[in-house]
Amino acid sequence: MKNIFNIEDLKNKAQKRVPKMFYEYADSGSWNQETYFANQKDFGKIKFRQRVGIDIEERSLSKKFMGQKVSIPVALAPTGLCGMQHRDGEILAAQASEEFGVPFTLSTMSICSIEDVAENTTKPFWFQLYVMKDKKFMSQLLERAQNAGCKVLQITMDLNILGQRHVDVRNGLSAPPKFQLSHIQQIISRPRWALGMLRAKRHFFGNVVGHAEGVTDSGALWSWIGEQFDARFSWDDLDWLRNQWNGKIILKGILDADDAEIAARLGYDGIVVSNHGGRQLDGAISSISALPNIVDKVGKKMEVYMDGGIRSGQDVCKALCMGAQGVLIGRSFLYGLGAYGKKGVTKCLEIMRESLDESLGFLGENNVQDLGRNNILYKSYNEGFLD
Numbered sequence: 604m605k606n607i608f609n610i611e612d613l614k615n616k617a618q619k620r621v622p623k624m625f626y627e628y629a630d631s632g633s634w635n636q637e638t639y640f641a642n643q644k645d646f647g648k649i650k651f652r653q654r655v656g657i658d659i660e661e662r663s664l665s666k667k668f669m670g671q672k673v674s675i676p677v678a679l680a681p682t683g684l685c686g687m688q689h690r691d692g693e694i695l696a697a698q699a700s701e702e703f704g705v706p707f708t709l710s711t712m713s714i715c716s717i718e719d720v721a722e723n724t725t726k727p728f729w730f731q732l733y734v735m736k737d738k739k740f741m742s743q744l745l746e747r748a749q750n751a752g753c754k755v756l757q758i759t760m761d762l763n764i765l766g767q768r769h770v771d772v773r774n775g776l777s778a779p780p781k782f783q784l785s786h787i788q789q790i791i792s793r794p795r796w797a798l799g800m801l802r803a804k805r806h807f808f809g810n811v812v813g814h815a816e817g818v819t820d821s822g823a824l825w826s827w828i829g830e831q832f833d834a835r836f837s838w839d840d841l842d843w844l845r846n847q848w849n850g851k852i853i854l855k856g857i858l859d860a861d862d863a864e865i866a867a868r869l870g871y872d873g874i875v876v877s878n879h880g881g882r883q884l885d886g887a888i889s890s891i892s893a894l895p896n897i898v899d900k901v902g903k904k905m906e907v908y909m910d911g912g913i914r915s916g917q918d919v920c921k922a923l924c925m926g927a928q929g930v931l932i933g934r935s936f937l938y939g940l941g942a943y944g945k946k947g948v949t950k951c952l953e954i955m956r957e958s959l960d961e962s963l964g965f966l967g968e969n970n971v972q973d974l975g976r977n978n979i980l981y982k983s984y985n986e987g988f989l990d
């Protein structure tokens with residue numbers, strides 16, 4: 604993998620290898636994409652305190668996520684249609700994660716099914732649930748995930764209505780998808796991707812087709828999806844889900860300290876401070892700027908993760924300094940997957956590891972568990988983090 608040094612390199616390669624509509628599906632945010640861009644940009648407002656004259660020979664990057672040892676404090680975020688970035692994308696990303704020693708999260712809206720991923724991996728992965736109106740389907744889905752050995756459930760809290768992403772509408776990728784002649788041209792201009800797809804295990808949402816009532820083909824699938832997101836969903840409905848799950852539960856998509864307090868009061872195991880990678884409420888604050896207030900309120904009561912805009916180990920390091928237990932990465936691994944399949948996901952994780960390790964050393968620290976606000980210079984949100 605010559606000349607791949609950072610996530611931007613993987614991104615450029617992915618753009619050349621993945622058909623435009625699927626590449627843009629990953630590389631976009633909702634509406635004016637303000638929040639999407641802010642997620643990355645706000646990391647630049649945090650500066651490290653470099654320290655010297657300290658023995659930094661024995662550095663350790665390992666931590667525990669939900670009681671499970673991780674080689675670096677990074678997990679793969681749930682991403683729908685992951686299997687459209689590369690043939691069997693979910694299986695390959697899960698295998699790369701397992702070999703690297705970090706959790707992989709399978710999305711409800713994955714192409715490969717829970718069973719496909721379980722059959723091709725040896726350790727438990729995490730599962731993400733979108734709350735849907737069809738309770739029978741959700742109940743069966745949770746049962747399937749538990750039968751597959753999943754012990755950690757992420758419940759996504761910030762998608763009971765869908766933020767509009769203009770590129771998806773333009774590309775005919777909204778529900779129901781609209782076939783365009785340009786799709787053929789996009790696909791034949793990416794022969795490696797297209798040939799791979801001919802050998803792919805699946806091409807449609809594997810957790811849904813053949814499982815949800817009446818969804819046996821792609822036509823029925825899209826109308827089912829369109830009807831399923833539940834705008835009536837509230838905190839009270841979580842109890843029902845909780846009773847169906849034996850393992851740990853992390854609530855994903857928390858951006859406000861008041862909501863984090865509710866999650867802590869209700870006794871959930873963790874939260875992910877997240878704005879869905881800038882794909883939902885455009886104009887919401889970046890995840891990294893939301894993080895410190897939330898950590899201050901609930902960090903002692905539950906594990907606080909964050910995602911959004913992580914493109915390097917330096918970003919991971921900053922999030923840890925701000926008090927995150929760890930981070931989730933979305934697009935960074937998707938670019939690796941689109942560029943080189945499983946090897947690209949491994950490369951993404953190696954980039955994260957090497958740049959995190961280097962940052963840790965320059966801060967004069969030997970263990971990621973010791974990182975704190977004393978290692979950075981930043982203004983709190985109330986002091987004008989966003990200025």
Ligand SMILES: Cc1cc2nc3c(=O)[nH]c(=O)nc-3n(C[C@H](O)[C@H](O)[C@H](O)COP(=O)(O)O)c2cc1C
Nearest residue numbers: 629680681682683710759879880911912932933934
């Ligand atoms: C292409 C794509 C698909 C996504 N699908 C899901 C999903 O199915 N479920 C979910 O909870 N979040 C989903 N997300 C949000 C991610 O889990 C995560 O919050 C976000 O990608 C983090 O931002 P980052 O991509 O800048 O790392 C998706 C994000 C992307 C980019």
